[in-house]
Amino acid sequence: MRIITVDDSSTMRRIIKNTLKRIGYGDEIVEAENGKEALGILSNNEVDLIITDWNMPVMDGLTFVKKIRANSKFDDVPIIMVTTEAAKEDIITALKAGVNNYIVKPFTPQVLKEKIEAVMGLKD
Amino acid sequence: MSAKLSVEWVNPFIVATEEILSTVAMIEPKRGKLLLKKDNTVEYDVSGIIGITGEAIGSIALSFHKQTAIKVVSNFTGEEVLGIDADTADAIGELTNMIAGRAKKLFSEKGVKLKISVPNVVIGKNHTISSPKSTPTIVIPFESESGDFAIQVSLVPNKSED
Numbered sequence: 467m468r469i470i471t472v473d474d475s476s477t478m479r480r481i482i483k484n485t486l487k488r489i490g491y492g493d494e495i496v497e498a499e500n501g502k503e504a505l506g507i508l509s510n511n512e513v514d515l516i517i518t519d520w521n522m523p524v525m526d527g528l529t530f531v532k533k534i535r536a537n538s539k540f541d542d543v544p545i546i547m548v549t550t551e552a553a554k555e556d557i558i559t560a561l562k563a564g565v566n567n568y569i570v571k572p573f574t575p576q577v578l579k580e581k582i583e584a585v586m587g588l589k590d
Numbered sequence: 591m592s593a594k595l596s597v598e599w600v601n602p603f604i605v606a607t608e609e610i611l612s613t614v615a616m617i618e619p620k621r622g623k624l625l626l627k628k629d630n631t632v633e634y635d636v637s638g639i640i641g642i643t644g645e646a647i648g649s650i651a652l653s654f655h656k657q658t659a660i661k662v663v664s665n666f667t668g669e670e671v672l673g674i675d676a677d678t679a680d681a682i683g684e685l686t687n688m689i690a691g692r693a694k695k696l697f698s699e700k701g702v703k704l705k706i707s708v709p710n711v712v713i714g715k716n717h718t719i720s721s722p723k724s725t726p727t728i729v730i731p732f733e734s735e736s737g738d739f740a741i742q743v744s745l746v747p748n749k750s751e752d
Contacts, residue, residue, distance in 0.1 A: 474708065477667060477681040484668070521687070521708050550691020550706075553698035570695075571688050572614045 467586075468494040468511075472504040472518040472530065473548070478571070482517060482548065482578075489579040501530025508540060515582065520549035520560070528563050535564035544585035548573065600624065600728050602700075603650055603743050606692035607732070610685065615665040615736070622731035632729050632740065633716040635659065636674055638686030641707035648745035650693070651719050652686040658737030665736070674713055683709035689741070 469491060471482045479497050486492045496511065498504035502525040504518070516534065520527040527547060534540045544566045551560075552570040560568055566585040569577060604621060611617050625632075634653035641649050654662065656674055663681040664671045671678055690706045697704050712719070721727050721744035731740045 475680050475684045475687070476677060477684045480667065521706070523708055550688050550694075552691055552695035553703075555698070555703075571691065572610065 467491055467514045468496070469515045469517060470496045470498060470504060470507060470511075470513045472498045472501060472516065472522070472527065474499050474519065474522040478519065478548075485575045485578055489575050489582075491579075491582060499524075501525030501527060501533070504530060505533060508534075513543060515586065516543055516545045518545065518547055520547060520551045520556075528560065531560070531563045531565055546581050546585060548578075597624075599646065599745055599747075600730065600743050602693040602696035603689065603741055604730055605696060606689045607652070607730075607741050610688045610692055611662070611734075614685070614688065615662045617662065617665065617734040617736050619732040619734045619739075622733060625729040625731070627727040627729050627742065632742065633718055634740070635713070635715050635717070636679065636682055637712045637717065637719060638682040639710050639712065639719065640686050640690040642690070642704055642745060643707075643748070644704040645702050645748055646704060646745045647748045648725050648743070649721070650686070650690055650744075651742040652682065652689060652739070653719070653742060654682065654739045655737060656715075658734075658739050661736035662739070679711040679713055683711045686711075 471479055473479045483495050486495055496507055498507055500522040518527045531545055546567045547560050547565045548569045550571050557568050567581045569581055608619055611619055635656040636659045637651045637653040639649055639651045660671050663678050666681055686709045694704050694706055725744045725746050727742055727744040729740055729742050
């Protein structure tokens with residue numbers, strides 16, 4: 467599975483990458499520091515899953531998700547938001563923007579595995 | 591909540607700090623006595639700072655001495671850290687982000703809506719963090735097996751949001 471992980475924190479990208487490897491999804495992982503960089507990568511590459519942060523400089527995760535969902539090329543790619551934004555109204559906002567599932571930092575490998583399986587199941 | 595900065599405005603940050611650091615950095619911080627900061631006498635080597643807006647305005651800072659930061663970040667990332675570099679600073683920023691995000695949720699449960707900025711990290715031996723005179727700062731020192739650290743909450747209720 468080809469996955470893009472979008473987070474301005476190099477620490478979080480490293481933690482997500484290491485966790486993906488641990489749970490068996492580490493074959494092909496592409497990284498981006500913000501939504502704008504991710505859109506640039508996606509314009510030339512296909513992915514099976516997007517894992518994105520919310521609060522990022524340049525282009526935040528919510529704007530990124532809305533742009534992805536507005537583009538017919540990507541509108542069915544599952545998106546998991548991994549963020550510190552844990553208030554109920556934030557989760558509703560993200561789901562309305564087009565996020566398929568939501569993980570609040572910090573998270574366990576088991577939670578990430580379950581969320582990936584859930585969204586990939588939805589895709590099937 | 592009270593219109594003045596009081597314990598009820600600070601408690602969510604204390605709870606969030608204890609929860610996040612015990613979960614991701616495997617330390618059990620013990621809270622010391624809260625101090626109302628009157629001058630720049632609280633000095634640290636690395637601080638993560640996040641701005642807060644919404645129904646309150648101000649900032650939260652998570653501040654460490656060098657050796658404490660090295661131990662906490664090593665535990666957090668699972669990789670041995672030898673000094674304060676760009677990766678260590680990024681990790682401190684992310685820890686601050688997690689604490690602010692958790693506190694934001696706790697405030698939300700009390701009906702107080704806040705917004706948080708992306709983190710900035712300051713590195714400098716014995717630096718201090720200043721806030722406007724109109725914004726009181728409460729310093730919450732913690733002790734842990736990895737060393738001492740502190741959070742500094744500078745916050746005023748935002749009357750324009752009433």
